[in-house]
Amino acid sequence: MIVTNPLFWFALLAIGVVLLFVGKKMDLLNNTAYAAVVSVVIVVAYFHIVDHYLMEMQGLDYWYLFRK
DSSP states (O other): OGGGOHHHHHHHHHHHHHHHHHHHHTTGGGSHHHHHHHHHHHHHHHHHHHHHHHHHHTTOOGGGGGOO
C-alpha cells in the first residue's frame, strides 16, 4: 500500500513546499482555498512523517493502523 511508505509522505511534503513557493511567487496565497489546500497537504504529510518516526523509535508500528 502506497500510504504505508514514508517516501510517499516525503514526496507529498515536497510537493506541498513547492506549491507554497509557487503560490508565494505568483501571489496565489491570497486565495483562501489555495492557501488552505497547500497548508493541509503540508500538515498531513508532516504529521505522518513525524508520527511514523516517533512511533518507530518507541518500537511501535504506526502503519498497523492502516492495515486490513
